Amino acid sequence: MNEKEYLSVAEIGMLNKMTTRNVRRIIGDLIKEKNELLIHKDNSNKWKVHQLLKNEFKRKRARKERYFALSFDAYRNYTVDDLHQIMEFVRDKINDPNLEINYTVERKKANGQPHVHSFIKVTNSKAEILKYLKLIFTGMSFHEQKVYDLERWKQYITKDGSPIINLKK
Template structure:
């Protein structure tokens, strides 16, 4: 996508994190003032925009990072390495290019059972839960909104553990 001369509505939307509707609105405005070599329709009657016009599609407002907190208990026999492998598998199975899983693994003091604290960004929450339930035995979880991300990060690292980060777009 980086070296294409003309980009489609879908490509512009994905690249800039915009809805197709918003991209088309900007294209219609540009089409009134720009010549046909910069904004055109292809044989399928789909908009194509020359790469030189990409600055016109910069977001006016920065989209807020939307995370939710997810804590879950796992099967006692899982090691931290098992949990990491399963979470990587979860990441691979979900078709969400913006999926991001940030997590720590703690061992319960009472019984040594591992549990995970995380903050996650996804547009496919239902699929995420279905995949977690499929891949983790005896999964029980608790989800909540994050009002103070820095405070949540301090809480999940209170025992000195590092936050592990899994991102879909880093695999590409």
């Protein structure tokens, strides 16, 4: 594979899963000690960083996966297949390469209506996910919050033996 000799701020950010702001901060630290041939601004005033400096941008601290929990009632006699198609539709509509939707479907004991529990990893499209679900399930009742203990949440949502269905981008 033929790699580019110089990388842009955005490319370094995507490679290392960090913000462009953080990449520029590291560049500010490096510019003081590195040769102008390795790190400089091009004719359009954009930073160019040589491939040799890629290791300088490695994360110093491991990033924790952040999920949010979402539970909602479907209010109809949807089947598990129906709900799977709906969740695939929502996944396909969200433009986030890191999107991960994990969910289970259970039937409420009181009325037999389908109820969905999920934990979702998304970069910045949480509102978009809710928008599409509200569009499909008009008047839907839902509860959303951060997941602090993922293992316990997984135990809770699989308490009746329902498998966790995983959808990734």
